Amino acid sequence: QQQVRQSPQSLTVWEGGTTVLTCSYEDSTFNYFPWYQQFPGEGPALLISILSVSDKKEDGRFTTFFNKREKKLSLHIIDSQPGDSATYFCAADNVGDNSKLIWGLGTSLVVNP
Amino acid sequence: GPKVLQIPSHQIIDMGQMVTLNCDPVSNHLYFYWYKQILGQQMEFLVNFYNGKVMEKSKLFKDQFSVERPDGSYFTLKIQPTALEDSAVYFCASSLGGARTEVFFGKGTRLTVV
Numbered sequence: 001q002q003q004v005r006q007s008p009q010s011l012t013v014w015e016g017g018t019t020v021l022t023c024s025y026e027d028s029t030f031n032y033f034p035w036y037q038q039f040p041g042e043g044p045a046l047l048i049s050i051l052s053v054s055d056k057k058e059d060g061r062f063t064t065f066f067n068k069r070e071k072k073l074s075l076h077i078i079d080s081q082p083g084d085s086a087t088y089f090c091a092a093d094n095v096g097d098n099s100k101l102i103w104g105l106g107t108s109l110v111v112n113p
Numbered sequence: 114g115p116k117v118l119q120i121p122s123h124q125i126i127d128m129g130q131m132v133t134l135n136c137d138p139v140s141n142h143l144y145f146y147w148y149k150q151i152l153g154q155q156m157e158f159l160v161n162f163y164n165g166k167v168m169e170k171s172k173l174f175k176d177q178f179s180v181e182r183p184d185g186s187y188f189t190l191k192i193q194p195t196a197l198e199d200s201a202v203y204f205c206a207s208s209l210g211g212a213r214t215e216v217f218f219g220k221g222t223r224l225t226v227v
Contacts, residue, residue, distance in 0.1 A: 036218075097212055
């Protein structure tokens with residue numbers, strides 16, 4: 001059973017548009033939710049993260065929203081750029097002392113100029 | 114930014130042979146990880162490692178798997194013997210702190226078992 005569900009699987013937007021990726025999770029003990037960006041041939045790189053005590057975090061054009069009651073989170077990219085074309089993963093980490101990221105399947109984003 | 118280096122980038126090995134995947138983590142990091150990604154499937158946690166010990170491992174971390182980081186050297190994942198289902202991309206990662214801190218990933222080693 002997949003603990004972290006991510007949608008859509010793939011997405012195409014026009015340059016300048018807003019991208020919205022969503023994620024849901026099962027385990028209520030998850031309390032840290034990073035979003036990773038991965039370009040072909042590269043490893044995942046942290047884009048933005050949020051703790052379960054917050055409902056929103058913003059970093060430039062990237063904003064993540066968290067809804068604890070519904071066990072959902074989302075990533076919004078405003079003014080999407082062709083350079084944003086990549087695969088985006090949401091992940092979740094638990095309350096333990098040691099990191100053990102549980103990953104979604106990823107969303108492949110293409111931003112067309 | 115900080116880099117995690119993985120060597121080699123691609124390895125082809127005969128089933129039943131031993132393979133060692135090498136990782137050079139970020140220099141001041143204390144926590145080390147291996148993740149496995151099969152093409153088209155999600156990234157899966159294998160193991161985390163701190164202070165010279167395995168702290169936690171998943172059910173994917175079979176008895177044939179082992180990790181170590183002798184002082185000042187690579188963090189390694191050894192598979193002995195390899196099986197066909199071990200074919201995947203293996204990502205090494207490291208972090209300065211434990212849970213809820215930024216984890217830095219390498220580019221991965223694509224392992225093909227034939």
